[in-house]
Amino acid sequence: MPSKERDIPLRDHPAPTGPYCSFGGSLGDDDLLKTIHHHLLSFLGRDPMRAGNREIYKALAYTVRDFLIERWVKTQKDFYAHNRKRVYYLSLEFLIGRSLGNSLINLGLYDKVAGVLEQMGYDLDEVREEEEDAALGNGGLGRLAACFMDSMATLGIPAYGYGIRYEYGLFYQRLLDGFQVEHPDNWLRYGTPWEYDRPWNLYPVKFHGRVHRYHDAEGKLRHEWVDTSEVMAMANDILVPGFRNDSVINMRLWSAKASRELDLISFNRGDYVAAVQSVVESETISKVLYPSDDIREGQELRFKQQYFFVAATFQDILRRYKKQHGTDFGRFTAEIAVQLNDTHPAIAIPELMRLLLDEEGMTWEDAWGICVQTFGYTNHTLMPEALETWAVDLFHRVLPRHLEIVYEINRRFLEEVAALYPGDEERLRRMSMIDEGPVKKVRMAHLAIVGSHSTNGVAKLHTHLQKTRIFNEFYEIYPQRFNNKTNGVTQRRWLLKSNPGLAALITESIGGDWVTKLEFLRNLESLAGNRSFQRRWLAVKRQNKQRLAALIKSDCGVAVDPDSLFDVQVKRMHEYKRQLLNILHIIIHYQRLVRGERQEAPARTVVFAGKAAPSYAQAKLIIKLINSVGETINRDPRVADRLKVIFIPNYGVSLAEKIIPAADLSEQISTAGTEASGTGNMKFALNGALTIGTMDGANVEMCDEIGRENMFIFGMDADQVEAVRRDPLRTPETVYQNNQEVRAAVDAITAGEFSRGDTALFTPIVRALLSPDDPYLFLLDLEDYLRCQEEVDREFLNRTGWARKSILNVARMGKFSTDRTIREYAEEIWGIKV
Numbered sequence: 001m002p003s004k005e006r007d008i009p010l011r012d013h014p015a016p017t018g019p020y021c022s023f024g025g026s027l028g029d030d031d032l033l034k035t036i037h038h039h040l041l042s043f044l045g046r047d048p049m050r051a052g053n054r055e056i057y058k059a060l061a062y063t064v065r066d067f068l069i070e071r072w073v074k075t076q077k078d079f080y081a082h083n084r085k086r087v088y089y090l091s092l093e094f095l096i097g098r099s100l101g102n103s104l105i106n107l108g109l110y111d112k113v114a115g116v117l118e119q120m121g122y123d124l125d126e127v128r129e130e131e132e133d134a135a136l137g138n139g140g141l142g143r144l145a146a147c148f149m150d151s152m153a154t155l156g157i158p159a160y161g162y163g164i165r166y167e168y169g170l171f172y173q174r175l176l177d178g179f180q181v182e183h184p185d186n187w188l189r190y191g192t193p194w195e196y197d198r199p200w201n202l203y204p205v206k207f208h209g210r211v212h213r214y215h216d217a218e219g220k221l222r223h224e225w226v227d228t229s230e231v232m233a234m235a236n237d238i239l240v241p242g243f244r245n246d247s248v249i250n251m252r253l254w255s256a257k258a259s260r261e262l263d264l265i266s267f268n269r270g271d272y273v274a275a276v277q278s279v280v281e282s283e284t285i286s287k288v289l290y291p292s293d294d295i296r297e298g299q300e301l302r303f304k305q306q307y308f309f310v311a312a313t314f315q316d317i318l319r320r321y322k323k324q325h326g327t328d329f330g331r332f333t334a335e336i337a338v339q340l341n342d343t344h345p346a347i348a349i350p351e352l353m354r355l356l357l358d359e360e361g362m363t364w365e366d367a368w369g370i371c372v373q374t375f376g377y378t379n380h381t382l383m384p385e386a387l388e389t390w391a392v393d394l395f396h397r398v399l400p401r402h403l404e405i406v407y408e409i410n411r412r413f414l415e416e417v418a419a420l421y422p423g424d425e426e427r428l429r430r431m432s433m434i435d436e437g438p439v440k441k442v443r444m445a446h447l448a449i450v451g452s453h454s455t456n457g458v459a460k461l462h463t464h465l466q467k468t469r470i471f472n473e474f475y476e477i478y479p480q481r482f483n484n485k486t487n488g489v490t491q492r493r494w495l496l497k498s499n500p501g502l503a504a505l506i507t508e509s510i511g512g513d514w515v516t517k518l519e520f521l522r523n524l525e526s527l528a529g530n531r532s533f534q535r536r537w538l539a540v541k542r543q544n545k546q547r548l549a550a551l552i553k554s555d556c557g558v559a560v561d562p563d564s565l566f567d568v569q570v571k572r573m574h575e576y577k578r579q580l581l582n583i584l585h586i587i588i589h590y591q592r593l594v595r596g597e598r599q600e601a602p603a604r605t606v607v608f609a610g611k612a613a614p615s616y617a618q619a620k621l622i623i624k625l626i627n628s629v630g631e632t633i634n635r636d637p638r639v640a641d642r643l644k645v646i647f648i649p650n651y652g653v654s655l656a657e658k659i660i661p662a663a664d665l666s667e668q669i670s671t672a673g674t675e676a677s678g679t680g681n682m683k684f685a686l687n688g689a690l691t692i693g694t695m696d697g698a699n700v701e702m703c704d705e706i707g708r709e710n711m712f713i714f715g716m717d718a719d720q721v722e723a724v725r726r727d728p729l730r731t732p733e734t735v736y737q738n739n740q741e742v743r744a745a746v747d748a749i750t751a752g753e754f755s756r757g758d759t760a761l762f763t764p765i766v767r768a769l770l771s772p773d774d775p776y777l778f779l780l781d782l783e784d785y786l787r788c789q790e791e792v793d794r795e796f797l798n799r800t801g802w803a804r805k806s807i808l809n810v811a812r813m814g815k816f817s818t819d820r821t822i823r824e825y826a827e828e829i830w831g832i833k834v
């Protein structure tokens with residue numbers, strides 16, 4: 001077992017020089033070549049003359065690591081030297097994707113490396129394809145965390161991402177007869193060159209046990225958590241470089257290791273196999289990412305994952321703090337800000353309380369003051385059923401002391417509420433951190449709001465709905481705590497890297513400042529009407545579409561026309577995101593074409609991709625329906641050159657980077673009031689796709705920026721959605737009865753036209769569409785969606801008009817950079833000047 005962390009006094013000895021040791025200064029092609037050769041030979045044991053793309057990728061990754069680590073050490077020393085306030089971003093998910101291309105770009109090495117590889121006879125684009133995606137997240141929330149890391153590094157913020165190093169990331173999706181089949185994502189099978197093991201950053205994490213109460217020497221009541229079982233948390237760092245600023249920060253991801261004591265107990269009893277078994281069991285904590293997005297699964301292992309990473313993180317935070325300040329907690333809130341990415345890490349609130357009360361001996365009032373000032377909480381959902389709760393029984397069994405602390409936090413909070421609203425028992429019941437229903441549960445969102453000084457939504461509409469709907473009673477009590485931080489995306493990955501053609505055209509036209517100041521894209525506005533610029537703009541789009549067409553041919557076996565309208569919906573499969581609305585439009589469009597109508601419409605290629613949570617039967621059935629409809633349409637000669645429907649399997653970051661630059665139309669069609677923000681919507685618009693969307697999430701703000709005339713907005717807004725839910729006369733059934741086209745489409749599904757005559761297969765979908773209680777209002781928004789899609793067809797035929805709108809979309813996306821988002825977090829929540 002490695003020794004415990006030692007903070008060795010820094011020694012100042014000169015760094016050795018030589019071909020592999022220092023990349024501080026400028027770097028010649030020759031040095032680069034030598035270093036790649038060195039890694040091939042010494043680390044990988046390959047003859048440099050006989051290496052394949054995979055080995056070259058690894059050798060190159062190790063070369064880039066050399067650059068990163070030098071800059072990381074310097075950056076960290078700088079944080080110490082200037083005694084900077086640290087930001088800890090706690091997230092159960094970091095959807096990183098690939099690192100090589102991004103690091104090369106941010107380090108300013110991309111072209112140089114491409115040139116050196118070419119000399120060696122390799123193609124950098126091909127070599128990059130060898131990298132496995134680090135899919136340590138489900139969707140928006142995890143990718144946001146990864147974009148935040150890029151922006152925090154670029155802005156030079158002393159930030160650390162903390163999470164879990166899952167051995168298996170989000171499952172690999174295959175299609176079998178159009179059904180989703182999940183396979184394990186064994187991304188670490190061959191190791192990853194991007195992580196540094198930190199065996200000396202090793203902390204014990206306790207579970208189970210009981211609370212021992214006693215009076216200390218001064219007669220004070222103290223609590224001790226005893227008879228616990230223990231798992232060790234070992235740090236692995238993944239380094240994140242800023243854009244050409246020499247700043248490198250890290251994500252510290254914890255992996256579970258068996259505690260030595262645990263295996264020794266059984267071992268000493270002579271039961272060797274049980275000893276090994278217990279090792280395996282304790283290491284399962286960091287084995288696998290839970291594959292659910294916006295749906296709750298109350299498993300104990302997930303709860304343990306949450307506490308595991310929080311407990312390790314706080315030991316690390318306190319170690320770093322104490323190194324400078326000892327046990328004087330007077331400067332804690334001046335030096336530390338902790339952001340909770342959703343409630344997944346909210347157990348940090350009672351954990352910090354426990355540390356300050358039980359381990360540091362602080363009073364409740366002092367500890368609570370520190371706690372509230374330290375934490376900020378980001379809420380990511382509007383759907384009450386997606387808010388996280390944990391059964392009190394489970395909580396008690398796994399974290400008995402934390403449950404006591406939650407009860408005490410709640411008792412004090414409810415006293416406050418009762419004083420403000422005397423006699424209002426119902427309110428106390430609603431606001432309590434404990435749901436007193438048949439199964440008692442802890443409401444993590446209530447704990448997070450009360451235990452932090454800031455609760456933010458992720459788009460203006462989302463924050464407004466937090467204040468007026470889901471959290472309105474909390475807003476009444478703590479109006480100053482609620483604030484909005486509209487999400488963004490990093491343009492380094494989502495334009496510069498993913499769309500080099502468009503990035504080059506933009507830079508040639510307006511200069512490269514947009515890479516760190518996205519608002520500079522405004523300068524494109526004056527070119528929006530310029531014919532020759534429009535032609536070049538469309539030519540880049542066409543190239544991207546050709547590339548995607550080749551991918552579709554090879555992955556799905558279908559030939560698609562790059563001149564057709566690429567209509568794209570890629571995101572998690574979820575009823576509220578309404579892939580079903582899209583498929584209903586496709587069926588109706590198909591039936592019109594077959595009847596000889598809509599012959600003037602442009603040819604369309606409708607592209608879907610996305611994973612469904614393995615336990616989410618309805619979402620999985622929607623995947624099957626898309627594939628079934630696609631199969632029927634794609635082999636129908638009557639529409640052969642008019643319509644194609646494609647489902648690309650295994651959606652993830654790297655696939656998104658290929659699909660998004662090729663889209664003409666971006667489908668952002670959730671039921672208004674359900675999507676907190678969306679960030680896919682931003683990536684598409686930034687790459688020149690026009691959006692067809694509802695007034696939901698960040699679409700609303702995109703519309704404010706881009707102008708309604710440059711988007712395709714349809715459907716009910718959030719208020720109309722609420723009103724229609726209460727209107728007995730507007731039901732799905734009335735639409736079905738009154739609109740012949742809608743009826744024909746639904747009936748075709750029912751009749752088994754897309755399921756080889758199987759009339760039972762899609763019954764749950766038809767039932768959902770026609771249900772008077774359909775929460776997603778598919779049929780109630782369908783007619784306006786159809787109207788809007790016809791408008792899309794018309795506009796697409798006007799190539800100059802379309803190009804103009806596409807350019808204006810990109811020009812007006814300046815607000816949606818995570819650089820802006822992070823600046824707002826830093827200045828308004830974390831108290832850091834950027």
Ligand code: IMP
Pocket residue numbers: 010073076077078080081320
């Ligand atoms: P940590 O902040 O203790 O996790 O250490 C991260 C890195 O920061 C170390 O590897 C050192 O390079 C640097 N570092 C750690 N402690 C100090 C310090 O006291 N002064 C300057 N640099 C430090």
